[in-house]
Amino acid sequence: MADLSTYxxxxxxxxxxxxxxxxxxxxxxxxxxxxxxxxxxxxxLLDEFGPNRVWDTPISEQAIVGAAMxxxxxxxxxxxxxxxxxxLACCYDYLANEIPKMRYMxxxxxxxxxxxxxxxxxxxxxxxxxSQAVENWVFTVPGLKIAAPSNPADVVxxxxxxxxxxxxxxxxxxxxxxxxxxxxxxxxxxxxxxxxVVARPGSDVTIAAxxxxxxxxxxxxxxxAADDISVEVVDLRCLVPLDARTVLDSVGRTxxxxxxxxxxxxxxxxxTLVSIVADEGFETLDAPIRRVAADCVPLPFADALEDEVxxxxxxxxxxxxxxxxx
Amino acid sequence: xxxxxxxxxxxxxASLLDLYQQMLLIRETEKAAFDQFMSGxxxxxxxxxxxxxxxxxxxxxxxxxxxxxxATYRGHHHAIARGASPGExxxxxxxxxxxxxxxxxxxxxxxxxxxxxxxxxxxxGAHLPIAAGAAWSAKLRGTGQVAVAFFGDGATNIGAFHExxxxxxxxxxxxxxxCENNFYMEYTPIRSVTSVAHPAADRASANALPAEVxxxxxxxxxxEAVVRAAERARAGNGPTLIEAETYRHYGHSRTDPGKYRPExxxxxWMERDPLRITRDRLGELGVDRDALEAVEASVAKTVRxxxxxxxxxxxxxxxxxxxxxxxxGSATWRT
Numbered sequence: 094m095a096d097l098s099t100y101x102x103x104x105x106x107x108x109x110x111x112x113x114x115x116x117x118x119x120x121x122x123x124x125x126x127x128x129x130x131x132x133x134x135x136x137x138l139l140d141e142f143g144p145n146r147v148w149d150t151p152i153s154e155q156a157i158v159g160a161a162m163x164x165x166x167x168x169x170x171x172x173x174x175x176x177x178x179x180x181l182a183c184c185y186d187y188l189a190n191e192i193p194k195m196r197y198m199x200x201x202x203x204x205x206x207x208x209x210x211x212x213x214x215x216x217x218x219x220x221x222x223x224s225q226a227v228e229n230w231v232f233t234v235p236g237l238k239i240a241a242p243s244n245p246a247d248v249v250x251x252x253x254x255x256x257x258x259x260x261x262x263x264x265x266x267x268x269x270x271x272x273x274x275x276x277x278x279x280x281x282x283x284x285x286x287x288x289x290v291v292a293r294p295g296s297d298v299t300i301a302a303x304x305x306x307x308x309x310x311x312x313x314x315x316x317x318a319a320d321d322i323s324v325e326v327v328d329l330r331c332l333v334p335l336d337a338r339t340v341l342d343s344v345g346r347t348x349x350x351x352x353x354x355x356x357x358x359x360x361x362x363x364x365t366l367v368s369i370v371a372d373e374g375f376e377t378l379d380a381p382i383r384r385v386a387a388d389c390v391p392l393p394f395a396d397a398l399e400d401e402v403x404x405x406x407x408x409x410x411x412x413x414x415x416x417x418x419x
Numbered sequence: 420x421x422x423x424x425x426x427x428x429x430x431x432x433a434s435l436l437d438l439y440q441q442m443l444l445i446r447e448t449e450k451a452a453f454d455q456f457m458s459g460x461x462x463x464x465x466x467x468x469x470x471x472x473x474x475x476x477x478x479x480x481x482x483x484x485x486x487x488x489x490a491t492y493r494g495h496h497h498a499i500a501r502g503a504s505p506g507e508x509x510x511x512x513x514x515x516x517x518x519x520x521x522x523x524x525x526x527x528x529x530x531x532x533x534x535x536x537x538x539x540x541x542x543x544g545a546h547l548p549i550a551a552g553a554a555w556s557a558k559l560r561g562t563g564q565v566a567v568a569f570f571g572d573g574a575t576n577i578g579a580f581h582e583x584x585x586x587x588x589x590x591x592x593x594x595x596x597x598c599e600n601n602f603y604m605e606y607t608p609i610r611s612v613t614s615v616a617h618p619a620a621d622r623a624s625a626n627a628l629p630a631e632v633x634x635x636x637x638x639x640x641x642x643e644a645v646v647r648a649a650e651r652a653r654a655g656n657g658p659t660l661i662e663a664e665t666y667r668h669y670g671h672s673r674t675d676p677g678k679y680r681p682e683x684x685x686x687x688w689m690e691r692d693p694l695r696i697t698r699d700r701l702g703e704l705g706v707d708r709d710a711l712e713a714v715e716a717s718v719a720k721t722v723r724x725x726x727x728x729x730x731x732x733x734x735x736x737x738x739x740x741x742x743x744x745x746x747x748g749s750a751t752w753r754t
Contacts (some may be wrong), residue, residue: 160551163551184581186542191540202520202531203532204534334752334754
């Protein structure tokens with residue numbers, strides 16, 4: 094068996110593979126070059142590809158994403174890094190008003206093939222402005238594809254699809270997963286955007302999960318197996334395109350659904366997924382649909398407080414038990 | 420920063436007549452847009468550029484056909500200066516299927532991408548970093564193209580302006596920032612909300628950009644300033660900022676009568692109408708009245724025909740609401 098890969102190394106590996114095959118791929122962001130990124134997710138790129146393809150920027154989120162957009166409109170495939178996903182708020186105009194609307198409002202004249210990568214999520218005690226899961230900030234705007242891989246091989250395969258996509262993609266890398274390990278990606282590994290996967294088959298309850306909540310759901314499923322509760326875990330992998338079909342098919346088998354999401358319950362993406370299942374899968378349900386999401390407060394600093402707010406294995410186990418007993 | 424006070428240099432009559440014709444085409448199209456708005460054929464809003472013609476035509480005539488242009492929601496003049504026809508612009512304003520953007524953009528988003536006129540942006544200042552990115556792309560691809568961002572005086576107080584100037588300067592990007600300073604950010608005098616006299620040019624030195632203030636109603640002066648800036652950019656010497664002082668003939672938008680502007684100030688600028696200045700100059704260069712009137716009649720007919728063409732065009736097909744979303748043409752976001 095090959096050595097396991099870390100999620101962190103898979104990020105730079107995924108970018109490097111695309112930079113090798115396509116000279117139009119360029120990277121920009123704060124500290125990504127000489128420093129290799131604050132999370133060490135771009136280590137080696139400057140050495141291999143040189144300063145014409147890996148650009149250190151000032152702390153100017155609007156300039157970073159705006160310049161990526163202009164470059165994408167004129168023949169390049171830029172990969173822009175926004176260091177912490179919380180900082181997407183500093184360039185939200187580009188995510189809300191510019192990038193997702195350009196193709197549509199020009200009647201299809203302009204295409205914007207770019208990737209905005211960002212470190213997302215909590216669990217590391219970084220406090221309220223560096224710990225948020227903000228995929229719902231992006232999910233609320235039509236016109237952006239959203240990738241959020243849960244394991245190293247998917248990081249590489251989805252990075253390939255994201256960079257090759259002619260549509261703009263926001264690529265959420267979960268901070269809490271950077272040190273996690275998994276099977277390395279085979280060569281030429283490509284995971285299409287918009288294809289969920291059943292990460293663990295089961296028959297009693299379906300859990301729909303994304304990024305950090307996938308390993309959390311798998312850990313809960315292990316624990317629940319001891320109680321003879323069989324959990325099916327669906328790793329959504331993307332929010333747009335949203336593979337609702339795989340969730341609906343799974344619920345058709347289990348008749349129970351729990352959505353586990355790290356962004357806040359208030360406005361979280363689970364609400365949209367649940368509305369689809371309630372509408373199109375109502376006849377298959379034998380229990381109410383439940384959500385485990387972050388509570389609607391800013392993320393506190395102390396571990397004991399943060400664990401109160403974000404999804405945990407205990408919370409998922411408890412929710413599944415109640416659903417199974419319904 | 421330099422302030423050009425002298426009149427622009429010599430220009431031959433044939434070239435100036437061509438610039439006059441282009442400016443007149445914009446003016447007549449804007450008049451038609453206003454008339455159609457008042458008659459209810461144009462919905463939503465319009466931000467007319469009558470008065471700003473010399474900036475668009477002077478700059479455009481100094482550029483290569485493959486250079487990139489980025490404009491604002493007051494951008495009809497830039498679309499036309501880069502080769503969009505009055506008919507396709509008016510059709511867009513009138514919600515017609517034949518509009519520049521298939522009636523999905525409207526007045527504020529005119530775009531002519533096959534001429535590298537890469538859009539009109541309605542969030543103030545947002546397109547300055549985007550233009551810097553197009554210039555970065557041209558630099559990396561080694562094409563010798565430059566990118567030009569036109570923006571209003573109001574954009575000089577938003578963060579994206581300052582981020583774009585710094586990035587363009589430190590990366591030595593082939594981009595030209597052209598401020599159309601018409602002295603009002605919407606309804607408020609720019610001087611009353613800005614810490615410096617020249618809202619764009621006075622900010623350039625902080626980012627080590629050369630800057631020039633020019634008479635934005637003198638088409639030749641604008642042309643020459645952009646020629647200089649484009650030469651600098653193509654030589655690898657980085658960005659330039661040009662502040663072109665001009666004035667709007669209409670209000671900010673829609674039916675705004677612009678009553679917040681003093682009468683004597685309006686009268687002063689109407690005397691300095693860029694079309695009038697150019698017409699007088701053509702006379703001094705020996706172009707006779709018959710030749711001028713022939714051009715004027717020809718432009719008037721072009722715009723009359725464009726109005727008829729737009730009025731007679733089919734309305735936007737409702738099914739088009741669900742095309743052009745994703746690169747595959749669809750609007751599908753889920754299975």
